[in-house]
Amino acid sequence: MSTQSGSTAVSPPDRSATDAAESDPAGGTAAPAYAPAALGLGVLALGWLAAMLWIGQAEITSSDINSIVIAMAALALPGLISASMVGGAAAAVVVANLLTRRGVHRSTPRFAASVGAGLLVGLLAALTVTLSYGNGDSITVLAGTVAAAATVGGIAGGVRAVPVVGAVVAAGLTVFVINTVLNIFKDPLLSLYGYGDTDQSQTSALEWFSRTGSIGGGLVAGLLVFFYLGLARRRTIALDPDASLPRWPAYLLAGAGPGLLLLAAELLTQTAGARLLAAAGSLSDVDRGLQDQLSEYRSNQALWVLFVGALTALIAFGRTLRPATAExxxxxxxxxxxxxxxxxxxxxxxxxxxxxxxxxxxxxxxxxxxxxxxxxxxxxxxxxxxxxxxxxxxxxxxx
Structure with missing residues (x-):
């Protein structure tokens, strides 16, 4: 800079802004973070959806009686909706990682591609239900609800916080697996909790069994979210040391994600599948009471998983913090x-x-x-x- 009289001082260009513009070919939009193991999660989520479709098809087509078909379709509906939402979200995460590698960082095309991926998964699942589950209004409602659930999962996967969505997908799959394992060992657990001949002992044992699955699923989901986001954090630092890292709200949201997913699945079950549930409940008073009991069980489980998972992930993240020491x-x-x-x-x-x-x-x-x-x-x-x-x-x- 010149110090002579009348000279004009010209400041040097801002190198940080120049470097950011050169490193970001997408017009100034920062590159979203990658979701670790997105392809593996996509394969597992789609495999789980295929398994749920196969189990539902085996149960529904096992009887030619229309009333039994309706009852079995109503029982299979919540599980298919949850699996479809996770499958749609996992497909959206895979597409988001692919777009990041291709340099597409703008929100609009990324969101459109994620919704398209979820819609594609939903259409394939609905086509499977229509072709293999038989005919009837109940099957049509089931197929449409499954397609809507996968599309909702694709919408959720269209956010820019891709690692958070990947953590929710991984934790959601873990909760599904824990519930399946507990159902396999249901009878020994009920005996352990004092299941007897009286209504009081049976109700108490069923409540403890439900809490075991909910609390255990929430704890494992929260810890898995913590380790998954930690892996994403280390990978982000390795690629870009100056990149913004996920803070405690991301861990809180991801920990609550599986519970929010279960709540959204229950909401879709009660709205999009309301016609099928009403048809199943009209068969008899026993069926109506069973539907009400299962709905209450699913809602309580979702709330337990939500709060336990959020607190577990937040506490695990808080233990990594260190007090700031002033020089x-x-x-x-x-x-x-x-x-x-x-x-x-x-x-x-x-x-x-x-x-x-x-x-x-x-x-x-x-x-x-x-x-x-x-x-x-x-x-x-x-x-x-x-x-x-x-x-x-x-x-x-x-x-």
């Missing part, structure tokens, strides 16, 4: 950094080590440090009260 300030360097500020007055106060300490052991114009220098003539304020003939002659050379 100690060097008071000596701050006080005596400049020799010019080390005045005679300060030198006298610290023991007479100043430049005038060699003359009589006292600073110029001040009270002597020791009473041996003069026994009289000084008051408590430091004023020289001696007669003029007893005062030392001033040092003219120094002045």
């Amino acid at each position: 100690p300030e060097d008071e000596t360097d701050a006080e005596f950094s400049d020799d010019e500020e080390f005045t005679d007055e300060v030198a006298g106060s610290v023991g007479g080590d100043g430049p005038d300490a060699a003359e009589g052991g006292r600073p110029e114009g001040g009270r002597p440090d020791s009473a041996d220098d003069d026994e009289i003539g000084w008051d408590e304020g430091g004023t020289d009260r001696r007669p003029a003939d007893r005062r030392p002659e001033p040092d003219t050379a120094r002045s």
Whole structure:
């Protein structure tokens, strides 16, 4: 920069902004983070959806009686909706990672592609239901609800926080697996919880069985979310050390994600599948009571998984935080950094080590440090009260 008169100072260009513009070919939009193991999660989620479709087909087509088909379709509906939502979200995460690799960082095309991926999964699932489950209004409602659930999952996967969605997909699959394993060992667990002949013992055992699956699923989901986002955090730092990292709201939302997914699935079950549930409940009072009991069970499970998973993920993240330590300030360097500020007055106060300490052991114009220098003539304020003939002659050379 020139220092001559009349010259204009021109500041250098902002290198950080220039580097950001050069590293981002998408018009200034920052690149979203990658979701670790997205392809593996997509394969597992679609495999789980295919397994649920196969189980539902086997149960529904096992009887030719229309009433039994309706009842079995109503029982299979919540599981198919949950699996379809997870499958749609997983497909959206895979597409989002692919778009990030291709340099597509704008929100609009990414959201459209994610919704399209979820819709494609839903259409394939609905086509499977229509072709293999048979005919009837109940099957048509089931197919449409499955397609809607997968599309909702694709919409959820269209957000820019791709690692959070990937964590929710992984945790949701884990909750499904835990519930399946517990159902396999249902009878031993009910016996452990005191399942007997009385209604009170049976109700208590069923409640404890439900809480075991909900609390256990929430704990495992919260820990899995913590480790998944930690993996995404390390990968983000390796790719870009200056990138923004997920903070505690991301862990809280991801931990609550499986519970929110179950709540959304129950909402779709009660709205999009309302016609099928009403048809199943109209068969008998027993069927109506069973549908109400299952709906209450699913809602309670979703709430337990939501709160337990959110708290577990948040506590696990909080244990990684460390208190900020302020650097100690060097008071000596701050006080005596400049020799010019080390005045005679300060030198006298610290023991007479100043430049005038060699003359009589006292600073110029001040009270002597020791009473041996003069026994009289000084008051408590430091004023020289001696007669003029007893005062030392001033040092003219120094002045």
